[in-house]
Amino acid sequence: MEQTVLQRPEILAPAGNADMLRAAVFAGADAVYLGLDGYNARRSAGNFDPDALREAVCFCHARGVAVHVTLNTLVYAAELGGLADAVRAVAAAGADAVIVDDLATAQLVRSIAPGLRLHGSTQMSIHTAEGAKMLAKLGYSRAILARELSLAEIEAVVKASPIECEVFVHGAMCMSMSGQCMMSAFLGGRSGNRGACAGPCRLPFDATNGLRPGQPGKACHLSLKDMDLVPHMAQLKAAGVASIKIEGRLRTPEYAAAAVTACRAARAGQPYDEALLRDIFSRSGFSDAYLVGRNDGTMFGVRTEADAAATRAATPKARELFRRELERIPVHFCVSGGVEDGGIKLTAFDDNGSRVNVYSADEPQPAQKDPAPGIERALGKTGGTPFTCAGVEFACGEGGPGFLPGSAWNEMRREALDKLLQKRSEPAPLATKEITLPEYAEHEVGMIPxxxxxxxxxxxxxxxxxxxxxxxxxxxxxxxxxxxxxxxxxxxxxxxxxxxxxxxxxxxxxxxxxxxxxxxxxxxxxxxxxxxxxxxxxxxxxxxxxxxxxxxxxxxxxxxxxxxxxxxxxxxxxxxxxxxxxxxxxxxxxxxxxxxxxxxxxxxxxxxxxxxxxxxxxxxxxxxxxxxxxxxxxxxxxxxxxxxxxxxxxxxxxxxxxxxxxxxxxxxxxxxxxxxxxxxxxxxxxxxxxxxxxxxxxxxxxxx
Missing domain, CATH: 3.20.20 (TIM Barrel)
Structure with a gap:
């Protein structure tokens, strides 16, 4: 995807459904990650079918936002054909990257759609420099690091890694290292490694041993507070982290918008509404324990009724964060024609080569004074669109552009921006190759291993x-x-x-x-x-x-x-x-x-x-x-x-x-x-x- 030059680190937001995607993008996310039905680690999220995925990619690309598709679950032999179809669907949608866990998925992506970038899922348990190097050897362009790393450990991995590194900065923390948990599968028959985690770790567990005699245990010893590393944004930026990821595809549009807004402010070194970020979702507060190297009882927390009440109260305020979308795509205008030509041509173009033309419905009249300042003001009113005016150029004859009422310029601006957004929304599918899945003989049974x-x-x-x-x-x-x-x-x-x-x-x-x-x-x-x-x-x-x-x-x-x-x-x-x-x-x-x-x-x-x-x-x-x-x-x-x-x-x-x-x-x-x-x-x-x-x-x- 051609897009504007992004600030670093990239802000990567969850999009569990179309409403959350819109909220994250309108609030200013640089990229979103979402799931394709059937092959992602959040099967209970809204997710996207192939048609909805194409629409989502077009919507995002029009606004300079990258789309990462999660294909990050373990698969069985009988599912490889369906997984290959999923890879083709991601490529047909023109997505930017796939988040991959199973090496089989990575192989299918390399074979079918080599233009898709591979990102190593946190489910791969990559937490060392050698792990990042192995991902690079296998053709990955990014490693999504384990949540448990300290700042010093992140710095060491990033420094030695030949590929980009992405870290989680906000959202839920699993008690177990990602990719190394079988609790949901063996307690409830729903595999977290297959995208169906039932969250048994959030249930009460009391400590009954390893303590002094008679010392009572507390409930919920496997439930951690949510991570919040937004206050450490400057340190992560200095460490060279390429992307900061917000967890939460199962949450709300308001949550996504609040987290994105906080990350954007922190990245710019500006204050943000910490209370809103906490109230929109927390488990009695946040934790930065892993990043700062602290391992104690302050890490643990549960979602209380007081937390839920705070969320209900904060939701209307958070909703305002995505009522109008962020103006972020520079658009240039060129005014040509004028009185001598009997009409005005307005050209709008972006930095990636997309260009559209619109024409005035009325003939301009001779101007009594320089019309340029008024035209610039009219064309600069890009609110309610993803565009921001980067400048107006005049290429008119000796008579200049002449006079048109402000309403005419407003209408031309709206028409030009609509056409430019539509042009930027045009699908750009990636090339794919036909492959034949290898045949594998089944292991014989009946023998004693x-x-x-x-x-x-x-x-x-x-x-x-x-x-x-x-x-x-x-x-x-x-x-x-x-x-x-x-x-x-x-x-x-x-x-x-x-x-x-x-x-x-x-x-x-x-x-x-x-x-x-x-x-x-x-x-x-x-x-x-x-x-x-x-x-x-x-x-x-x-x-x-x-x-x-x-x-x-x-x-x-x-x-x-x-x-x-x-x-x-x-x-x-x-x-x-x-x-x-x-x-x-x-x-x-x-x-x-x-x-x-x-x-x-x-x-x-x-x-x-x-x-x-x-x-x-x-x-x-x-x-x-x-x-x-x-x-x-x-x-x-x-x-x-x-x-x-x-x-x-x-x-x-x-x-x-x-x-x-x-x-x-x-x-x-x-x-x-x-x-x-x-x-x-x-x-x-x-x-x-x-x-x-x-x-x-x-x-x-x-x-x-």
Whole structure:
């Protein structure tokens, strides 16, 4: 899209429906992001069908506003054809960029519509410089960074990134790192990774452990306040952030207008109505905790009736922010003709080459005085349009333009601006290519997959007779030194799913130091890790969210020797995930057959909502929901760079149905279990016995 030169950072606003889009654009957004029906992370928003998308793009482009379309959900093999059609629809609409999560979507965009820019969704969990570099390698032009970054971490990523970086500046904060949450899927059967999050984290959860005896917990330990980084706009601008993003496609037009207006003022270094921004939507205030490196109870909040009442009271005031649209497109006028020609021609043109002509209905009369000042005043009245007068040029003969009444000039101006806006609204579809989707053979069922086991610590390792029956042992890289030398040839070192602060450079140094120490390979849990995990064999882990054969093939191209299928994937969809190498050799796939599933990976600590510090904490706790179920919480390390995991109360178990798992490797994930319990579970698995306690089959038998 040709458009006027924008200030930086770009203000990117949500458009959950046509009304919100209009409000965001009229209030002055530089770009909007919206969803196409079916393939975006906010399926419950109004979204747009292909026809409505074309109209939205034309409306925005006429006003110099870019349109980013979200295609940022995980997809299954059976959906790849529909996804390809969605990419064609986005290109036909002439959109500027697509926000992408699944590598399959990125591949389809590159193949079908190479003119579309790729933006890496926050669902990809990009939070380090190496992650941004990998996106650049894959043809992305922008990385949408994780919300959990501090200002120093943002600065470091932006400085090292070869592509643009976008950050969220206002709106809801998920408790979990985006792309690493399975809570909605496993508690309610609605996958947030598939665009249908039910928001169970906003429900009450009480802390029942990890506290001093008798210390009461507070409710809603998984509900964070909304983010507000608008007061830090100057710092983000100085950091080189290319785009600031407002979250909220499920909210109102008034919310979008208030947030855009505040961002525009802050970007210009001007004051803004902080009370209006808070009242139009908040959860008892805002938080900037991640940006400033604070991790405490002030981050948590819920939406109260007082908040809702404030919103109702603020809505009429916010509505005034988009009653008339912002004048932002420079328009130039040229007046030609005049008394000698018997008429006036008014030419209106913009800086991008669009040009229209209109003609006076009446003949001008000889002027008694210089008409230029009056003409300039009449043509400068562009209010109610997206245009602002950038100047008037006169190209008349010796008699000049002559005299026309002000009403005539007003009518010519209106007609010229209407025609110019219409010209700027003309569709500009992008070129597309026809492709044939690759065929993928389904994995056979009926065979018993080999067994592997993942352990949280080396202290959980079972006896030799159990270890001998396992194809692989998987342990976090921090446990490498504790792995006995004879076991290293079958041990994979798991890299962290999140690497904030110094974790990534520390991991890179640790990998370099372990080279030649006999380990079988590493498990990569983030796209970034494919840039530095070699020369050890690399296997794809839980954090990659692999659900279809095309994304699996993309990871194989990056060097993956095997891939774990995302646990929300039904067995029927899992059969089609297995990719093949260029020589036709199948690449092994794996799936979890046992384990307390990690429902959330969070940088915010649920227990800090009741604790004043980490001092004395065992880094273990529990959250109890309304039904009395206890969700274990484990903290990897204290401090702002540490990560916390919230686990499912009951384990997944497939030991008695291993032959139904269409994978090469079944992985038992041990996190909370002591060594003796590990041996009991392995015994059940080895003998394909029913489980000896409460368990779940997860989503393996759902129709997804």
């Amino acid at each position: 080999q067994l592997a086991a993942r352990f949280e610590t080396a202290a959980q390792l079972p006896g030799a007779e159990y270890l001998a029956k396992l194809r692989y042992l998987i342990l976090p890289i921090r446990e490498a030194d504790a792995v006995p030398q004879p076991l290293r040839c079958k041990t994979l070192l798991e890299l962290p799913r999140a690497a904030f602060g110094t974790v990534e450079p520390d991991t890179m140094r640790r990998l370099a130091a372990l080279e030649g120490s006999g380990f079988a390979g590493v498990v990569a849990n983030n796209l970034a890790q494919f840039g530095y995990a070699s020369p050890l064999p690399v296997f794809g882990g839980l954090g990659l969210n692999v659900t279809n054969p095309m994304s699996a093939a993309e990871y194989v191209c990056l060097g993956a020797c095997g891939l774990l299928v995302q646990p929300e994937t039904a067995l029927t969809a899992m059969r089609a995930v297995a990719p093949r190498q260029k020589d036709g050799t199948p690449v092994p796939t794996a799936a979890l057959c046992y384990g307390h599933l990690p429902l959330m990976l969070t940088r915010a600590c649920p227990l800090r909502n009741v604790r004043t510090s980490c001092a004395g904490c065992t880094h273990k706790g529990k959250l109890r929901d309304r039904k009395g179920r206890d969700f274990p919480v484990r903290c990897s390390a204290p401090g702002s760079a540490g990560m916390r995991t919230v686990f499912n109360p009951v384990p997944l178990y497939m030991g008695d149905r291993l032959t139904e798992m269409p994978v090469d490797l079944a992985v038992a994930a041990f996190t909370l279990e002591p060594a003796d319990r590990v041996e009991e579970v392995l015994t059940h698995l080895f003998h394909q016995q029913p489980f000896d306690g409460e368990f779940t089959r997860g989503l393996y038998y759902t129709n997804n």
